[in-house]
Every structure is written in C-alpha cells, then in structure tokens.
Amino acid sequence: MTSEVKEIFARERGPGGSASAPPAPAALAAKVRTLAPSMTRSMQRVAEAVANDPAGCAALTVTGLAELTGTSEATVVRTARLLGYPGYRDLRLALAGLAAQQQSGRAPAITTDIAVDDPIADVVAKLAYDEQQTLADTAAGLDTVQLGAAVTALASAGRTDVYGVGASGLVAQDLTQKLLRIGLIAHAHSDPHLAVTNAVQLRPGDVAIAITHSGSTGDVIEPLRVAFERGATTVAITGRPDSPVTQYADHVLTTSTARESELRPAAMSSRTGQLLVVDCLFVGVAQRTYESAAPALSASYEALAHRHRAGRKGP
Amino acid sequence: MTSEVKEIFARERGPGGSASAPPAPAALAAKVRTLAPSMTRSMQRVAEAVANDPAGCAALTVTGLAELTGTSEATVVRTARLLGYPGYRDLRLALAGLAAQQQSGRAPAITTDIAVDDPIADVVAKLAYDEQQTLADTAAGLDTVQLGAAVTALASAGRTDVYGVGASGLVAQDLTQKLLRIGLIAHAHSDPHLAVTNAVQLRPGDVAIAITHSGSTGDVIEPLRVAFERGATTVAITGRPDSPVTQYADHVLTTSTARESELRPAAMSSRTGQLLVVDCLFVGVAQRTYESAAPALSASYEALAHRHRAGRKGP
DNA sequence: CACGAAACCGAAAATATCTTTCATCTGTGA
DNA sequence: TCACAGATGAAAGATATTTTCGGTTTCGTG
Numbered sequence: 261m262t263s264e265v266k267e268i269f270a271r272e273r274g275p276g277g278s279a280s281a282p283p284a285p286a287a288l289a290a291k292v293r294t295l296a297p298s299m300t301r302s303m304q305r306v307a308e309a310v311a312n313d314p315a316g317c318a319a320l321t322v323t324g325l326a327e328l329t330g331t332s333e334a335t336v337v338r339t340a341r342l343l344g345y346p347g348y349r350d351l352r353l354a355l356a357g358l359a360a361q362q363q364s365g366r367a368p369a370i371t372t373d374i375a376v377d378d379p380i381a382d383v384v385a386k387l388a389y390d391e392q393q394t395l396a397d398t399a400a401g402l403d404t405v406q407l408g409a410a411v412t413a414l415a416s417a418g419r420t421d422v423y424g425v426g427a428s429g430l431v432a433q434d435l436t437q438k439l440l441r442i443g444l445i446a447h448a449h450s451d452p453h454l455a456v457t458n459a460v461q462l463r464p465g466d467v468a469i470a471i472t473h474s475g476s477t478g479d480v481i482e483p484l485r486v487a488f489e490r491g492a493t494t495v496a497i498t499g500r501p502d503s504p505v506t507q508y509a510d511h512v513l514t515t516s517t518a519r520e521s522e523l524r525p526a527a528m529s530s531r532t533g534q535l536l537v538v539d540c541l542f543v544g545v546a547q548r549t550y551e552s553a554a555p556a557l558s559a560s561y562e563a564l565a566h567r568h569r570a571g572r573k574g575p
Numbered sequence: 576m577t578s579e580v581k582e583i584f585a586r587e588r589g590p591g592g593s594a595s596a597p598p599a600p601a602a603l604a605a606k607v608r609t610l611a612p613s614m615t616r617s618m619q620r621v622a623e624a625v626a627n628d629p630a631g632c633a634a635l636t637v638t639g640l641a642e643l644t645g646t647s648e649a650t651v652v653r654t655a656r657l658l659g660y661p662g663y664r665d666l667r668l669a670l671a672g673l674a675a676q677q678q679s680g681r682a683p684a685i686t687t688d689i690a691v692d693d694p695i696a697d698v699v700a701k702l703a704y705d706e707q708q709t710l711a712d713t714a715a716g717l718d719t720v721q722l723g724a725a726v727t728a729l730a731s732a733g734r735t736d737v738y739g740v741g742a743s744g745l746v747a748q749d750l751t752q753k754l755l756r757i758g759l760i761a762h763a764h765s766d767p768h769l770a771v772t773n774a775v776q777l778r779p780g781d782v783a784i785a786i787t788h789s790g791s792t793g794d795v796i797e798p799l800r801v802a803f804e805r806g807a808t809t810v811a812i813t814g815r816p817d818s819p820v821t822q823y824a825d826h827v828l829t830t831s832t833a834r835e836s837e838l839r840p841a842a843m844s845s846r847t848g849q850l851l852v853v854d855c856l857f858v859g860v861a862q863r864t865y866e867s868a869a870p871a872l873s874a875s876y877e878a879l880a881h882r883h884r885a886g887r888k889g890p
Numbered sequence: 891c892a893c894g895a896a897a898c899c900g901a902a903a904a905t906a907t908c909t910t911t912c913a914t915c916t917g918t919g920a
Numbered sequence: 921t922c923a924c925a926g927a928t929g930a931a932a933g934a935t936a937t938t939t940t941c942g943g944t945t946t947c948g949t950g
Contacts, residue, residue, distance in 0.1 A: 300898060318668060322937055332900040337938060348937065349907090353633060353671040360672030374858060376865050380726065381719045383858050388714035388851060392707045399703035404696045411695065427752060430745045434846070437742060528854055531749070535850075536703060539843055543689060543698050550691050615927055637908055647929040652909060663908065664936090 288314070288358055291343055299342065305329040306339040310351070315359035322348045391532045397516030398533035402540070406511045410469075411544035413493040413511070414439070417467040420446040421487065423455050423480045424471035431497075431534045432471050438542040442553035455483035464491035472496075473515070473530035475503020484508045497537050499530055513537050603629070603673050605712030605831040606658055613817045614657065620644045621654040625666070630674035637663045706847045712831035713848035717855070721826045725784075726859035728808040728826070729754070732782040735761040736802065738770050738795045739786035746812075746849045747786050753857040757868035770798035779806035787811075788830070788845035790818025799823045812852050814845055828852050 292311040296304055306329045310317050317325055322333045325348075329336075340351035374386050414420060420439060424432030429450035439446035449455035462468060468487030472480045475498040488494045488508035496509035499517045506512050515533030546553045607626040611619055621644045625632050632640055637648045640663075644651075655666035689701050729735060735754060739747030744765035754761035764770035777783060783802030787795045790813040803809045803823035811824035814832045821827045830848030861868045 302899065321935085323935095326900090333937075334900060334939080335898090338899095353668065356668040356671040357675030361675050376862050378862070380723045380855075380859055383862070384714050384717055384719065384722070384851075384855050387854050387858065388710045391851060391854075392710050395703045395707050395710075399699050402699055404699065407699070408695045427749065430749050430752075434742065434745050437745075438843075528857075531850070535846070536699075536706060539702050539706075540695070540699050542843075543702065544695055547691050547693070547698070617928065636906085638906095641929090648908075649910080649929060650927090653928095 288343070288354065295342060299339070302329075302331045302335045303339045303342065306331060306336055307343070310339075310343075310355065314355045314362070318352055318355035318359055390529060394516050394529045394532045395536055398514075398536050401514055401516055402537065403512075403514065406513055407537075407540060407544065410467075410495045410511045410513065411541060411548060413467050413495070414444070414541060414545045415548040416465070417444070417493070418463070418465050420444060420467045420469065421455070421458055421462065421483070422446065422448045422469045422471065423450075423483045424448065425450050425452070425477060425479050427531050428471040428473060428477075428480070428534065431531060431538055432469075434535065435469070435471075435538040435541065438538070439545065442542075442546050442549060444545070444549075449483065452479035452482060455479075456486055459483040459486035459492075460490065462487045462490045462492040464493075466492040467495065468492045469495045469497065470505055470509070471498075471534055472503075472505055473499045473517075473534070475500035475505040477505075481505050481508065497534055499533070603658070603669060605716055608832045609716070609814060609816065609829065610657055612815065614654070617644075617646045617650045618654045618657065621646060621651055622658070625654075625658075625670065629670045629677065633667055633670035633674055705844060709831050709844045709847045710851055713829075713851050716829055716831055717852065718827075718829070721828055722852075722855060722859065725782075725810045725826045725828065726856060726863060728782050728810070729759070729856060729860045730863035731780070732759070732808070733778070733780050735759060735782045735784065736770070736773055736777065736798070737761065737763045737784045737786065738765075738798045739763065740765050740767070740792060740794050742846050743786040743788060743792075743795070743849065746846060746853055747784075749850065750784070750786075750853040750856065753853070754860065756871060757857075757861050757864060758871040759860070759864075764798065767794035767797060770794075771801055774798040774801035774807075775805065777802045777805045777807040779808075781807040782810065783807045784810045784812065785820055785824070786813075786849055787818075787820055788814045788832075788849070790815035790820040792820075796820050796823065812849055814848070 289311045292307045296307060299307060306325065309325065309329050317328075320328065322336050326333045326336050337348050340348045343351060345351040345354065374383060378386070420436075422432040422435050424430075429448070432448040432450065436446045436448040447458065449458060459468060466487075468484055470480045470484040475496070481504055484494055484496065484505060485508045488510075493511075494509050495511045495513065496505045497513045497515060498505055499515045501512055501514045515530060515537055517530065517533075604626050607622045611622060614622060621640065624640065624644050632643075635643065637651050641648045641651050652663050655663045658666060660666040660669065689698060693701070735751075737747040737751050739745075744763070747763040747765065751761045751763040762773065764773060774783060781802075783799055785795045785799040790811070796819055799809055799811065799820060800823045803825075808826075809824050810826045810828065811820045812828045812830065813820055814830045816827055816829045830845060830852055832845070832848075
C-alpha cells in the first residue's frame with residue numbers, strides 16, 4: 261500500500277468506515293503502542309508526545325504540537341488520522357476528554373485527614389468530600405418510619421419548640437425559620453432557663469425537638485424532659501441513639517458521626533447531618549400541609565423580593 | 576458598566592487576569608446555573624444547550640451551535656467568555672472533558688424534582704443527593720486564590736465582623752462561633768442598624784464578611800460598603816458573582832446555585848454551599864494560626880466536656 | 891558505487907473555523 | 921412618544937486546520 265493511497269484511504273472512510281477503530285475514547289495510550297511500529301519516525305515523535313502528556317497536548321494547536329515535536333503540521337494531522345480520528349481537531353477533543361478522566365480518577369485519593377500544612381485546595385476537597393460522606397451516611401441510616409412519625413406530629417402540632425445550644429442551636433434556628441415560613445408556630449431556644457420555662461407550657465399535641473450531637477447536653481435534655489412529662493410529642497435529633505436524650509424522646513432521628521480531628525471539630529460534620537434531617541422534616545411537613553404551605557411560601561418569597569430589589573440601587 | 580466595556584474587559588484579562596475563575600474543569604453545569612440569571616435571553620439558550628448536552632455540543636462548531644440554538648456565532652462566543660473561557664474553542668475542549676467524565680463517571684441518580692406526593696424515603700434520598708451535588712459544585716467552583724487571600728486577611732485581622740440576615744444569618748453565626756473558638760475576635764450581625772454602627776469602627780487590617788445568596792440584600796450590602804470605605808478588607812460569600820455586593824468586596828467567594836423549586840427553597844441549598852465555604856475559611860485560618868489555635872480548640876473542648884457530663888445524671 | 895523508485899517530510903496554499911466589528915433591533919423608562 | 925442603553929446577528933477579519941505539492945532521504949538493485 262503506497263503512502264498516497266493510505267492517505268486517501270484514511271481521508272475517505274466516513275462514519276461507517278471499513279476499518280477497525282471507532283474514535284477511541286480512553287484507550288489512547290494502548291493504541292499508540294499498538295500502532296507505533298507502523299509509524300514513521302516523525303509520527304512516532306508526535307504519538308509519543310500525545311501519549312505522555314494528553315493534557316498538555318490538548319492545549320496546543322497543530323502548529324504548537326508540530327513545533328514541540330520538531331515536525332510539521334502535516335505530520336501531526338497524519339498521526340491523528342492514523343490513530344483513528346478524522347483530523348487533529350478531533351484528536352485534540354479526545355485528548356481533552358482523556359485528560360479530564362485522568363484528572364477525576366485521581367480525585368478519591370483525598371481520604372486522609374486534614375494536615376496543618378495541606379494546601380488550601382486540598383482543604384476544600386477534603387472538607388467537601390467529608391461532608392458529602394456525612395450526608396450519604398445520614399441519609400442511609402435515617403429511620404424513615406421515625407421520620408414519618410415526627411413529620412405527622414409536626415404537621416398537626418399546636419406549637420413547636422426546638423432546643424439546641426452551640427452549633428446545634430443554629431440548626432434549631434434553621435428549622436424554626438423554615439417552619440415559620442409555612443405558617444407553623446415554632447420557637448427555637450438556646451437559653452436553657454427560658455427553654456424550660458416554655459416547655460412547661462406545652463401540652464399533648466404540641467411538639468418538642470431536641471438537637472444535640474452528643475445526646476448528653478444537659479441544657480437540651482432538661483427542657484425535653486419537661487416537655488415529655490407534660491405530654492407533648494418529643495423528638496431527638498442526635499448522633500448517639502443510645503444517649504441520655506433518647507430517654508425522653510418519642511422519636512429518635514439519628515445523624516451520622518463522621519471522623520473528626522483537631523482541625524475538624526465534631527461540630528462541623530455533625531451540623532451537616534443535622535441540617536439534612538431538619539430539611540427532611542421541613543419538606544415532609546410542607547408536603548402534608550401543602551394546601552396552606554404553598555401560599556405561605558409564595559407570600560414570604562414576595563415579601564423578600566422587595567427587600568432584594570432595594571439592594572440593587574448601587575452607585 | 577456598558578456592554579461594550581464589558582466585552583473589552585472580558586477580552587483583555589489575560590492569564591494574570593484580575594477576576595476570578597480559571598477555566599473551570601468540571602464545574603460547568605454549576606457555573607451555568609450560577610451565571611444564568613445575569614445572562615441575556617440568547618446567551619441563556621446557548622448555556623442551556625451546553626449544560627444539557629455537553630457531549631453533543633462538543634461535537635459542534637461555533638456555527639453549528641449557533642444554528643442549533645437559533646442564535647449567532649457572536650452570541651456563542653460571548654457565552655463562552657461569560658463562562659470563563661477565552662473563547663469558544665476552549666469551551667469546546669472543556670465540554671469534551673466534561674462529557675468524558677460523565678461517561679465514565681457516576682450513575683445518574685435521582686434527578687427528578689421533589690413532588691408533593693413523594694414518599695418520605697424518596698424525599699430523604701433526593702435531598703441528600705442534591706446537597707451532595709451542591710457541595711461538589713461549590714468545591715469545584717471555589718476560587719482557591721480568593722479563598723487563600725481571605726484566609727490570610729482573617730488570620731491577621733484585628734477584628735472580624737460578619738453580616739448576614741435570614742438563613743445566611745445563621746451561617747454568619749456559625750462562622751463567628753468557629754472563629755471565636757480559635758481565639759479570634761469575631762461578631763455576627765443580623766440587625767442592619769447595629770451592623771452599620773459597628774462597621775464604622777472597622778479600620779484597615781480588620782475584616783468584614785458579607786453572606787448573601789442573592790448578592791442583592793441591601794441590609795447586608797450597606798454595612799459591607801461602610802467597612803469597605805473605612806479601609807477594612809472585605810469578603811463576599813454569594814451565589815451571584817456579578818451582583819451588587821461584589822462592588823464592595825476585595826475577595827469574592829462564590830457558592831454554587833442548585834436547582835430550586837417550591838418545595839425546595841433557595842435558602843436550603845444555598846446554605847449548604849455557604850457552610851462549606853465557611854468551614855474552609857475556618858480550617859484555613861486554623862492552619863495559619865495553628866500555634867495559638869490548637870490550645871484554644873482543646874480548651875473549649877475541655878470546657879464543653881464538663882457540660883456534657885452534667886447531662887448524664889438523668890434518672 | 892551509481893541509479894532510480896518509493897516513501898517521508900514539511901512549506902505554503904486552500905479551506906474551515908473562530909473572533910471581532912459594527913449597524914440594526916428591541917425593550918424600557920422619562 | 922421619544923430617546924437611550926443594551927442585545928443581537930451579519931459580515932469582515934484573524935487563526936487554525938487541512939490539503940497540495942515538490943524537495944529530500946532511504947533502500948534495494950544492477
């Protein structure tokens with residue numbers, strides 16, 4: 261087969277081309293090795309460059325790659341053809357894909373703990389990975405029966421009190437904000453005295469929710485106990501299903517406990533799981549009370565839109 | 576800023592460009608969602624096509640994509656620019672990479688929206704998946720240079736004020752709590768009047784952080800503006816990198832914008848991304864100030880352990 | 891060792907693709 | 921309704937890719 265015929269052959273075979281390869285996606289390095297023997301010297305140089313550094317070559321134009329390998333544009337195109345692509349443009353596209361795959365393949369190596377000297381990019385990756393893990397674990401471990409029962413109780417509650425201190429206090433406030441938006445009567449308490457004072461007012465049909473990762477936070481257990489004894493429906497959101505707080509909880513919702521360390525305090529990962537549970541409660545309640553929740557949601561949206569527009573009038 | 580100036584600006588920022596993004600690798604779908612609101616109608620059509628079918632679009636030339644979306648080549652290029660690439664060619668390369676990743680990557684999980692009649696187990700799965708997605712997108716889209724700069728400023732700040740209202744107010748408090756634990760002087764403000772009053776006290780070397788998903792919340796922008804004018808280092812954590820709040824921000828940290836709907840308000844998913852950013856800031860600062868942070872962390876742990884033990888003495 | 895054919899290779903022309911310019915259009919607020 | 925700012929696409933201009941074509945090297949043969 262003469263060179264010219266080969267070129268013509270390569271050029272002319274369309275989508276249904278007779279020969280072997282579909283524009284190879286990832287098996288490029290292998291293809292290079294396979295075809296290398298049948299390549300001319302210049303083409304080998306190009307193929308080698310491509311196989312060694314897909315990402316780098318993807319960033320180059322024909323001219324650039326030709327210069328890099330000390331060859332010409334024509335040779336680069338010929339090589340691309342030999343590798344099974346219609347032209348250099350397509351080879352370049354495939355190269356970009358390959359580079360991206362290699363990139364993402366390297367990702368799950370971030371299982372180690374965060375170190376003091378980790379570069380900031382690693383910190384981001386590790387934290388994101390960890391929180392994703394926490395979400396997955398929490399979702400998998402959540403008892404949907406308990407969750408459903410809690411939702412039912414909330415949906416028909418006369419009033420709802422939520423207890424939490426420290427980081428969990430913020431989660432408590434988050435839940436409260438959401439419930440208020442769909443027209444429920446809810447309060448968050450992080451002051452233990454006021455919490456107890458209010459808990460005394462609860463009656464059967466009302467709901468009390470305690471949020472504590474350790475399950476051993478006295479300031480949160482105490483108001484829940486009072487609510488429990490007053491006959492309210494009580495819910496505990498905790499990472500320790502065997503902890504003291506569950507004594508007074510009709511329904512226990514468990515969050516996953518992720519690894520923690522010096523630079524990654526418990527508060528950080530527990531919060532992620534707690535928030536997922538809180539979101540589930542909210543959506544569940546919104547579903548059950550959709551008739552009244554939908555207008556309430558729209559109304560609060562409208563009210564806020566006005567405040568946002570105000571912000572636009574910059575200098 | 577007029578349209579023309581914007582185009583020139585986009586064109587001229589070279590490798591050392593002033594603004595944020597390195598040509599995003601995989602965070603493209605997220606970036607489309609983030610920037611969509613600031614796009615014109617035609618550009619949105621292009622962005623949508625690109626986000627919906629990366630593989631298909633990667634196979635098209637500018638002209639092809641322009642025809643497919645019923646727009647012009649110029650619009651396609653403009654969209655590519657807005658998404659952070661120097662031109663269409665580079666967007667196309669990124670698209671090919673994205674397609675390859677999707678191909679090799681993960682199972683296309685539960686992509687549908689939450690419905691009113693979804694069983695509770697589905698709600699849990701969908702919420703968890705969405706929040707994971709938000710985390711991944713935010714992590715991928717976060718500008719580590721800006722993040723590093725913000726960390727540096729925080730680590731050496733005389734005092735730090737954090738502004739946020741509504742759901743973002745809780746995130747502000749979360750950040751404040753964390754910074755306090757490692758011995759920094761930080762305050763969260765959700766009362767706009769007090770926030771401004773305090774902002775006036777800030778001086779060069781101090782840090783002010785505004786947290787707002789929309790970037791248009793006047794109550795948060797105003798104190799940041801004051802802080803900016805007083806010479807403090809200002810940071811904005813927002814889902815809209817082109818919004819008014821960024822006018823007064825030395826460093827902009829962008830959170831991903833996930834799909835939202837009636838049963839899944841913006842506040843829910845934005846919060847997840849904001850918290851990740853806040854965690855990154857915290858860990859970054861803790862690294863930089865490790866000498867003093869480590870003892871402070873241990874100390875607060877000890878102090879709390881006592882309070883937890885107290886809770887155990889139940890009946 | 892000389893010769894010629896075949897293959898290899900790259901410079902430059904031809905083509906395709908991408909980018910920029912600029913005039914027109916569209917919607918908005920006074 | 922007018923004026924204006926911004927959005928848009930047609931077409932000119934700039935790059936990149938592909939093809940052509942002829943010079944050079946290689947290798948077999950007399």
